[in-house]
Amino acid sequence: MINKTKLRSGRSEILLKLNTTNFGEIEIDEGSLINFEEGIPGFESLKRFALLQDDEMIVDWLQGIDEDVAFPVINPFAVKDDYEFKIPDGDIAKLKIDSQEDLLIYSIVVIPDDIKQIRTNLQAPIIINAKEKLGKQIILDDKYPLRYEFYEKVGS
Amino acid sequence: MLVLTRKKGESLLIGEGVEITIVDIIEGKVRIAIDAPREVQIIRSEIKRGIEDENKNASSIATIEQLKKLKKNKQKITKKV
Numbered sequence: 001m002i003n004k005t006k007l008r009s010g011r012s013e014i015l016l017k018l019n020t021t022n023f024g025e026i027e028i029d030e031g032s033l034i035n036f037e038e039g040i041p042g043f044e045s046l047k048r049f050a051l052l053q054d055d056e057m058i059v060d061w062l063q064g065i066d067e068d069v070a071f072p073v074i075n076p077f078a079v080k081d082d083y084e085f086k087i088p089d090g091d092i093a094k095l096k097i098d099s100q101e102d103l104l105i106y107s108i109v110v111i112p113d114d115i116k117q118i119r120t121n122l123q124a125p126i127i128i129n130a131k132e133k134l135g136k137q138i139i140l141d142d143k144y145p146l147r148y149e150f151y152e153k154v155g156s
Numbered sequence: 157m158l159v160l161t162r163k164k165g166e167s168l169l170i171g172e173g174v175e176i177t178i179v180d181i182i183e184g185k186v187r188i189a190i191d192a193p194r195e196v197q198i199i200r201s202e203i204k205r206g207i208e209d210e211n212k213n214a215s216s217i218a219t220i221e222q223l224k225k226l227k228k229n230k231q232k233i234t235k236k237v
Contacts, residue, residue, distance in 0.1 A: 042208030
């Protein structure tokens with residue numbers, strides 16, 4: 001069971017208690033929350049997320065704070081090793097990026113009923129500036145697929 | 157919604173700094189040139205809609221059984237290594 005976040009905020013020690021469908025009751029350090037100022041496409045009103053990481057699981061989770069919605073996310077480079085893209089200048093400004101080292105890159109995973117069709121969205125990666133606690137799902141051109149199946153990379 | 161008619165070679169301005177020009181009209185297709193500041197992102201509508209739909213698919217609560225399968229898969233990988 002996921003019960004911790006590993007993004008550390010440093011000072012803030014205000015713990016938020018959240019009741020989540022996926023993980024039951026969890027406590028999150030308010031200072032570790034990531035702000036998606038534009039929400040994400042389809043969920044524009046969801047602005048604050050907690051990043052939940054669990055070493056046992058193949059995916060991490062972006063758990064919405066203001067609404068109980070959770071998105072499984074994965075490191076896209078782990079499922080497609082030649083994945084590459086350029087972050088548009090406008091997004092670099094919005095996310096206040098000044099060093100690549102501050103970035104966490106994810107892509108959103110869909111876990112369908114048939115696990116063999118597990119897929120991830122390489123067309124719209126999630127960029128998180130961990131230093132500024134800012135995140136955005138950026139939209140690339142159509143070089144990479146919206147639905148990239150990767151079961152063979154993780155399954156038996 | 158504003159609807160207006162433009163001919164080939166004509167253009168229109170949207171706000172400050174966005175200019176859209178009709179470059180060509182051939183067999184039901186319109187070729188459009190867009191001049192916009194770099195921070196203005198231009199995305200085909202259907203791509204945005206596809207991403208919205210896929211995000212909705214991702215957010216539907218995964219069943220515990222599915223998660224267990226994932227965990228198992230991960231363990232198998234760990235054993236292999």
